[in-house]
Amino acid sequence: MKDLFLGTALALFGLVAAAPAPRPLPPSPVLEERVANPTVTMSSGGSVVGTSNSVTEAFNGIPFASPPTGQLRLKPPVKRNSSTLAAFDATGQAAACPQFFVSTGSNDLISEILSTVVDLPFFQTVTDQNEDCLNLNVVRPAGTTAGDNLPVLFWIFGGAFELGWTSMYDPTSLVASAVAMGKPYVFVAVNYRVGGFGFMPGKEILADGSSNLGLLDQRMGLEWVADNIASFGGDPSKVTIWGESAGAMSVFDQMALYGGNNKYNGQPLFRGGIMDSGSIVPADPVDCPKGQAVYNTVVAKAGCSAASDTLACLRGVDYQTFLNAANSVPALLSYSSVALSYLPRPDGNVLTDSPEVLVKNGQYAAVPMIIGDQEDEGTLFSLFQANTTSTTSDLVDYLSTIFFHDATEAQLTELVDTYDSSLTAGSPFRTGIFNEIYPGFKRLAAILGDLVFTLTRRAFLAEAVTLNPSVPAWSYLASYDYGTPILGTFHATDLLRVFYGLLPNYASKSIQSYYANFVYNLDPNDASGGTSVGSSAVAMQWPLWASNNQLMQFFNNGASLLADDFRSTSYDWIVSNVASLHV
Numbered sequence: 196m197k198d199l200f201l202g203t204a205l206a207l208f209g210l211v212a213a214a215p216a217p218r219p220l221p222p223s224p225v226l227e228e229r230v231a232n233p234t235v236t237m238s239s240g241g242s243v244v245g246t247s248n249s250v251t252e253a254f255n256g257i258p259f260a261s262p263p264t265g266q267l268r269l270k271p272p273v274k275r276n277s278s279t280l281a282a283f284d285a286t287g288q289a290a291a292c293p294q295f296f297v298s299t300g301s302n303d304l305i306s307e308i309l310s311t312v313v314d315l316p317f318f319q320t321v322t323d324q325n326e327d328c329l330n331l332n333v334v335r336p337a338g339t340t341a342g343d344n345l346p347v348l349f350w351i352f353g354g355a356f357e358l359g360w361t362s363m364y365d366p367t368s369l370v371a372s373a374v375a376m377g378k379p380y381v382f383v384a385v386n387y388r389v390g391g392f393g394f395m396p397g398k399e400i401l402a403d404g405s406s407n408l409g410l411l412d413q414r415m416g417l418e419w420v421a422d423n424i425a426s427f428g429g430d431p432s433k434v435t436i437w438g439e440s441a442g443a444m445s446v447f448d449q450m451a452l453y454g455g456n457n458k459y460n461g462q463p464l465f466r467g468g469i470m471d472s473g474s475i476v477p478a479d480p481v482d483c484p485k486g487q488a489v490y491n492t493v494v495a496k497a498g499c500s501a502a503s504d505t506l507a508c509l510r511g512v513d514y515q516t517f518l519n520a521a522n523s524v525p526a527l528l529s530y531s532s533v534a535l536s537y538l539p540r541p542d543g544n545v546l547t548d549s550p551e552v553l554v555k556n557g558q559y560a561a562v563p564m565i566i567g568d569q570e571d572e573g574t575l576f577s578l579f580q581a582n583t584t585s586t587t588s589d590l591v592d593y594l595s596t597i598f599f600h601d602a603t604e605a606q607l608t609e610l611v612d613t614y615d616s617s618l619t620a621g622s623p624f625r626t627g628i629f630n631e632i633y634p635g636f637k638r639l640a641a642i643l644g645d646l647v648f649t650l651t652r653r654a655f656l657a658e659a660v661t662l663n664p665s666v667p668a669w670s671y672l673a674s675y676d677y678g679t680p681i682l683g684t685f686h687a688t689d690l691l692r693v694f695y696g697l698l699p700n701y702a703s704k705s706i707q708s709y710y711a712n713f714v715y716n717l718d719p720n721d722a723s724g725g726t727s728v729g730s731s732a733v734a735m736q737w738p739l740w741a742s743n744n745q746l747m748q749f750f751n752n753g754a755s756l757l758a759d760d761f762r763s764t765s766y767d768w769i770v771s772n773v774a775s776l777h778v
Contacts, residue, residue: 232286235341237423240278243285247337250371254333254427255362256289259419260412262327263388268510268517269395269405272329272415277423291360292328293514295390295522295537324360326514328386331416334366336379339428346433346714347424349465350384351413351449353440353473353687355527356538357390364694369707372696377729378711381429385416387445391493391521394537396486399506406481406542410448417449417464435467435714439690441538443473443566447550447655448539450559454547457560467717469710470566471689472648474655475550479777481540485600489524489536496520530583532576533647534597534778551773554658561663563717565710566652567671567746571623571683573644577636578681585634587611590642602775610772613765614638623683630681641762646776648686650766653759654773660741669709669719670740671747672757675702700751701734708733 233252236242245254258280260272267273339345350366352359361384370382387393393409400406421431438446446468450457457464479485494500497520499508509517525531541548553559584590591607599607614620618628621637622644631637645651649672656670675692676684692703693710708731709719716724722732735754737747748757769776 234282235426237277237280237426239422240276241280241283243280243283245333246286250337250374251334251367252337252339253367254285255287256330257283257285257333257419258327258330259385260329260415263329263392263408264326264514266510268326268392269400269403269408269506271405271408271411274415274418288323288362289330289332289360289386290323290325290328291362292386292388293324293326293390293392293518293521294360295357295526297522297526297528326392328360328388329412329415330361330386331419332361332366332382332384333424333427334370334382334384335428336370336374339379339381341426341428343428344425344430344433345428346380346435347420347429347431348380348382348714349417349420349434349436350382351387351436351438351442351445352384353438353442354389355533355535356394356409356441356444357527357535359389359441361386364690366694368695368697372707373711373714375729376708376711376731377725377727378715378731379726380711380714381424381427383416383420383424383429385413387412387416390537391489391517391524394539395490395493395521396481396483396537396540397490398482398487399490401481401542403506404544405506407448407539407545410445410452410539410545413445413449414452414464418459421459421462421464432462432466433714434465435469436465437469437471437710438473439471439694440473440687443470444476444539446470447474447559448546450562451547451550451553452545455553455557455559455561463560463562465560465562467562467713468564468566469713470564470652471693472568472572472686474566474648474652475554476538476647476651477549477551477773477777478538478540479549479601481542483540485778486540492524493520496523527576528579530579531597532579533643538778549777551654551658554655554662557662561659561666563667563713565669565671565713565719566656567673568644568649568652569684569686569688570672570674570677571640571644572648572686573622573640573642574682575686576643576647577622577640578632580639581633581636584636584639587616590635590639593639594642598778599776601777602772606772606775610765610768611638611642613762613768614641623677623679623681623685625677626683630683632681642765644686645762645765646769650762650769653766654770656740656759657770664741667718668740669737669747670759671737671749673702673749675700675749675751677750698751701753702749702751705734705754706749709737 232244234244243254366382387409436446494505499505502508524536590611594607622640676688691697693706696703711731713719719737744759746757746759
């Protein structure tokens, strides 16, 4: 079991699913040419110096906000004047924001294993972690210049709003693949504050106007694109925002910020969205009892309980003290699982209401979108509850205690009863009697995967296409890792195929083609435009979800259409009881 935990931790943290991929070889068998470092003078002032190879040019770690340190800790980002950047060295690796890998307040076996993972060389050397981290990376096809007006793909990384950084994802192969398909674009990745640095809850945070800082960091990154991407050869009117997991949830949040206002200087900041494994997260307000308990714990761990102004005290403690305090609450890979300590919460201003309410009221920027899931989203998050969920009553107690404080025992019993308890049911799906690593594992995996990802996606789509029938949406289910023991096609397995394209199979090639077409034409089936080199033509038409509620189901060697009506009893219950399912 210890080896299983270790392997799973590696997968989630990115060593398996999201570790930087090797840079691709040039398309022809020639040695990489040494060229002068590219320099871009930005329209808003200042200049940056990047790196170049025969495939791409990269500008890393460009600061877009003042360092959120000292009295700017736990404050909204302050835009940095680009004119202060004089030949800024963007040739290195971008600094990461402080990470929440593992809880500092736990001494159980899981935490011991995860602490071992964090001590691995990958995490010690991959990137600098510090509070001065509000930066972004720009990667463009080699030879791109101002005036080329290429579409822009804006990447928001995932990591449960608790971990992740831009340099974990090397987009070289992605951009090179787009060039080879004749669909070159400019890629931008934004760093944003995570964990307690970016999503601290509590009434003190609400009163200070300092909630949902990570979302505000993302928004300021989008504003930087609007101001500067033309200088890099991008078209600020053709921005697609794309994210995975918490990044996908952030894509919706960017649609919903300020009641759906995605305008900046009178123009939309983006025109399309791609959401891989994530959409809406029904949540209680920033000052809810669960959020206040997190804040109070951090205050106590930081030694600020006796302070007359606890928030000022948190801003005044040294970095390591605040980091340890912020990371003292339950982490993602723990018994608490996806009942996250830190996540976007309604504050009445930035995120004006719970996401499902915003969707129902049409308070979001409705743009064309692609949205989908891995088939077994919940397996990764159901490994740490052994011997606690073997019966229906155990599962009900777990969900009531850890997740849904507003739901009654009767409600949660109804929910759990919609999932078959037999060995042949549950996730990883379609695996018969196999993969039940502890009693109730497959059942819990199915429930968590549906509540957080798969059936929530369907509920979002159903509401969205009803409110905005003229706005197109396409949806999918990925099943290309069917047969992986215990985990199946688990959460984040799409990164190797979709982001890196490392597995040159049907799934990798077809999804990258669909996405490139979408970036250009807001339609995954439309291969027009771009250059005359390469082709992003697709093997089969991907129908609009609204036409017959069909998903494109991706396999390694092909794809087929799947009716989006599985587990309908569970879906109906979730839709009818969503008000009691706030985290």
